[in-house]
Amino acid sequence: MREALRGLTTRGRSFLAAAGAAAVSALILGEKDLLRVAILLGILPLLAAAYVGRSRYKLACSRSLQPHRVQVGASARVVLRLQNVSRLPTGTLLLEDRLPYALGSRPRLVLERLGAGQASSVAYTVRADVRGRYEVGPLIVRLTDPFGLCELTRSFPTIDRLTVIPQVVALPQVRLAGEYAGTGDSRARSVAVHGEDDAATREYRHGDDLRRVHWRSTARVGELMVRREEQPWESRATVVLDTRSLAHRGEGPTASFEWAVSAAASISTHLRAAGYKLRLVTANGGDPDAFGRGGSAVLHGIDVDATEASGDGPLLDHLAEVKASPHAEISMLVDRVRHRSDGGLIIALFGMLSTAEAEWLAALRGSNATCIAFLIDSSTWVNLPTAAREEADQLHAAAALGLLQSGWRVVGVEHGAKLPALWPQAARGSQGFAIRAAMAETVAGGMR
DSSP: OHHHTTTBBBHHHHHHHHHHHHHHHHHHHOHHHHHHHHHHHHHHHHHHHHHHHHHOOOOOEEEHHHHHHHHTTTTEEEEEEEESSSSSSOEEEEEEEEEOHHHHHHEEEEEEEOTTTEEEEEEEEOOSSSSSSEEEOEEEEEOOOOOOOOOEEEEEEOOEEEEEEEEOOOOOOOTTTOOOOSSSOOOOOEEEOOOOGGGGEOOOOOTTOOGGGHHHHHHHHHHHEEEEEOOOEEEEEEEEEOOOGOOOOOGGGGGGHHHHHHHHHHHHHHHHHHTTTEEEEEEEOOOOGOOTTTOOOOTOOOOOEOOTTTTHHHHHHHHHOOHHHHHHHHHHHHHHHTTOOOOEEEEEEEOSSSSHHHHHHGGGTTTTTTEEEEEEEEGGGOOOOOOOOOOOHHHHHHHHHHHHTTTTTEEEEETTOHHHGGGGGGOOOOOOHHHHHHHHHHHHHHHO
């Protein structure tokens, strides 16, 4: 009963206050009718408290998200199902599901009387414009009397998680440089080779069988080298995401970093559908050997694989939570990619680069890798004065030229650019890069 009295609403407390005032007035004025009104006003909240407090409802609650994973800007439907498992009928139930601010305001729903053993469902929709992983719940049920004089709160601790992934756009089918579509040897593949040829060796990795150590190559290189296992040809692709916060501009969902994350998600799903064994690498700190393989994804990590069994889920879940880091560096990115590099196709999404950082990236051209860079001119995401704009354009052109000279294929990205329109440029061969000469002239002119 004490708990029920503490649950009196503002209306119930007002009734008690009015009852007290009427009783005092009745005693002073000697009005018996006014005293009867005071008694009635005082009894109503007490009866409501007794009604709510003695109601021993047993409620079962379940929540379902449809679906559990949505893209930025899409809506998800949340269905709440409550069942009265007691023998007593319930009164009116007020439901409130707790939501993070990014998913909107908390839904407040009214559920009418539930009979013994009866169940009922209510639903609402949520929408997120910011990617991430959000907790939905717990559900709070408020029990009240028909007059709204007393209210008690019950909570269900169950929490569900909604993953908001980056927006994935469909890309046109193009033949990437280094791709193989029939017979021949032009596709970027990891090929097993028989015999003792040095071409069939690679760096030793933790867990490799020591019986596979190739001592001749080890003595020549100065570090442990092992023979590659015989395996069928397979298409390999590495998607590299630049997570340096200094390389990106803009705020919120329209920032250049968000464009890069969405592009990484779109490219990854496109390449997986094309049959590539895919790997996602970011420049955040961490130990790459600590991250799962065989389709498992480790959140807050930098090295995630996707296989046929895992689908796109681990990659997209990882990209849902990836953040720009002030501690990320290009040298980290290069080390992460080279740690398990077996050649293949490398598609990188870079923010602003200096010429020195562009030189660092030349190291990724080893192992017969085909390297394609989407170089984001993140300075176009902000308004700059004329002089600052010219300086930013020169730095962007110098970085692009540095990548081109080291053998990268470069696709420039400016604010407002659409990835499906840029994607065919990634298929250009070496003869298609007439932009190299134009950039060289631009940089040379800016240095005079």
